[in-house]
Amino acid sequence: MIWLIVRISALRLWHNKAELVLTFVVPLVFFSIFALIFGSRERSGETATIKVAVSDMIKNADSQKIIEELQANGTLRFVDADSQVLKDGELKLLDPKVCERLVREGGASVAIVLEESKKEKENQESTLSAKLLTDSSDQVAPKIVSALVQQLLVQKSVAALAKNAQPVPPPNSPALPASAIPADSSAKSPIAFTLPEVKTIDLVGGQKKNPIIAMYASGIAVMFLLFSVVGGGGALLEEKENSTLERLLASQLTLDELLMGKWLYLMLLGTLQTTLMFVWGEVVFGVELSKHWEGFLMMTLVTSAAASSLSLFLATMCNSRAQLNWVSVVLVLGMSALGGSMVPRYLMSERIREVGLLTFNAWALDGYNKIFWRNLPLQSLWPQLAVLLMIGLIFMIAARIGARRWERV
C-alpha cells in the first residue's frame, strides 16, 4: 500500500511536465548560471577587470614607471575622460577632478592619483604617494587596486633607499616598519624611510547613512517587481482557463482594451509594490527616497512598465498557468542572477557582465544606482530609461501579436 502511494505521486509528477521541469531542470539551470558567474573566470583565466582612471601629479620617471607597471597588470583597464576603455599600451593621464567625476558617475571603479607626499621636515626628501578615489558600491576593486599601488610604491621606495644608503642592507633583512624609524633621523645617516602612503577616499558611499542597503534595495526591489508582475500576467491565462475571456470578448470590450487594461494594472501594481519597499527602506533602514523621489518615480514607472509588457508577452506565449509559472521562475531568477539582483555585477567576468546587459535587471539597477548611490542628476538616467522603454515597447508589440490567437480563430 505504501508503495502504491509512492507510485501515485510519481505518476502524477510524470504527467505534470511543468512540475517535472521545476523539480529537475530548474536547479540544473541555476547551478549552471552561478557556475558561469563564479567559475568562468577560473576556467578561462580571465579575471574581473577593474576600470581605473589615472592622474599623475608628479610626472617624473618613478611615477611614469609605476603607471607602466599598472598598465602591464591584466586586471586593470585604463579609461579616458569619457570612461571609454583604452587599448593595451594606450595611456591618457587625467586631471584629478576628471578622475573624481568619473568615479562619481561610475565611469571608473577606482581613480589613482599619484602625488608627492608632504614633507614633514625641511631636510626630508619628498616621496611618492597615491590617493585612491573609490566607489564602495564595488567592494572588491578598491582593495585590489590599493594593494597593487601599495606594492609598487614600496618597491620604488625600497629601490630609492637602496640607491642612497651605504652599505646595502643584507637581502634577507626584514622591511623596516615605519614605527621603527626614529622621527628625527637625518636623510643620509641613519637612513630615513617612511612607508609610502596610499590614501583611500570613498567618494560615493562615504556620506551615505546606510550604504549597503541603499545599493541592494534596488536589486531586491527589481527582482520582486519581476516576480509579482510576471506572475500577475497569469491572470490573463486564468481568464482563458475559466472562460471569462470568451465572455469578455463577447462583450463590447476589444482585445486591445483588455491587454491595455491588464498592462496598466500590472504597471500600477509593480509601481506600488516598489514604492512600498523603498518607503519601508527609508523609514527603517535610511534609504534616501524622499531626497530622490523624482528619479525613483521615473525609474520605477519605466521598469514597471517594461516588466508588465514582459509579463503580458509571456502570458500570450504560454498555454497554461503552470507553463507560465515555470517559464517565469526560470526567466526571473536567471535575469536576476545575471543582471545583478543576486550577485553584484562587479564580481562577474567581463563577458558575463556583457550578457547581463541583455537582462533588464542590469539596466534598472544601473538607473537606481545612479539615483540612490551616485546622486546623479535626472538627465543622466536617459540611457536606462530609453532602453527600458524600448524593451517595454518591443514586448508589448510581441504580446499583441501573441494575443491574436485569442482573437478570432
Added chain:
Amino acid sequence: MIAEDGFALQCIDVEKSFGSLTALNGLNLEVLPGERVALLGPNGAGKTTLVRAICGRVRLDKGSIRLFNAPAGSSKALQHLGVVPQELALYGDLTARENLLIFSRLHGLRRREAIRRVNEVLEWIGLTDRANDLVKNFSGGMKRRVNLACGVLHHPPLILLDEPTVGVDPQSRERIFLMLDELSKQGAAIILTTHHLDEAEKQSDRIVIVDHGRVIAEGTLADLIEQTVGTRRQLVMQIYKNNFFASFYTGASESNPLSRVESEVLPGFQYQTSTGGWIKEIDDVAQELPPLLEQLRQRGLVVADLEIRNPNLHHVFLHLTGKELRE
C-alpha cells in the same frame, strides 16, 4: 428591435474548417425576434463552433452571420447579443454584485443605470441577500443563475444559452426555466443549445438539429416526427412466462435462451433487460398489430401487457444522428 429583414439571427451558407476538420459545412439558420429555438446535435456536430461564430469569435471561411442585420462580432451585433456560456464564466473571487456590475459595464451600461439594473437582476435571480458574498462560495445552482444574469443584464434582444442547466438540481433548473420564460415574454429571441432533449421539447418553439456542420432537420417536434419517424411506433410487450416459455431455459442446448426466443419465437423483437419487456418497431399499428397478436397466441405465448409508445425527440434525434459514439 426588429431589423428590416425581420431576422434576429441569420446564418447563410456558413463554412468553417480547422485544418482537415470541417466544423461548419454550409450551415443555414434563421431565427425570428422573440422566437425560442433549441439547438441540438451530438458532440462534435459543430454546435460550439456555431455558438462562437454567432459571438463573432470565429473567422468564417465562407458565408455570413448577421444579428439584427449587423455582422456578427461588430459592436452593434454584440450590443444585441447576450451570451450565457456553458462554463461558469464568472470571477469566483468577486461577489455576485461585483460580477454583475462588471459585466453590465462591459455591455455598455452607464454606471448609474448599471447599479439600478444589478439590483433588479439580483432580485430576479433570488440572490439579493447573498449579493455581497463571493461567488466561489455559492452552490452550483446559484452560480448558474448568476452566470445567466451576467449575460442578460443589458436586455439583449437575442440570447444565446449554451447548456445553461448543466449540473444543477431540479429546483434550480425550474428556476432557470422560469427566468427564460420571463425573458421570452419580454420579447427576446432565445437560442438554447442542450443535450437534455426534454428541455429542448419544453423550452422551444422550434427545434434545430445540427450534425456534420449543417442543419439536418428543423421544425416543431410534430414536424420532426413526421419528417423522420413518421407513423412508426414502438411496441413493448410483457410475455407471461408459462411452461412453453420456460422450456427454452431448461433445454440441453448450449445456445443463449434469449437468443433462441428472439430467433425462434419472437422474430423481430428485442428483449429489454431494464423493463423485462420485448420491443419491436412497427410501421403501422392498425395493420400490423392484430396479426402479430394472433401469431403469438398460436405459438402458445400469453401477452401479459402491451404498450404502444409514441415517438419523442429522443427517437427523432437517434433516428437522425445514429447510435454510434462520436468521440
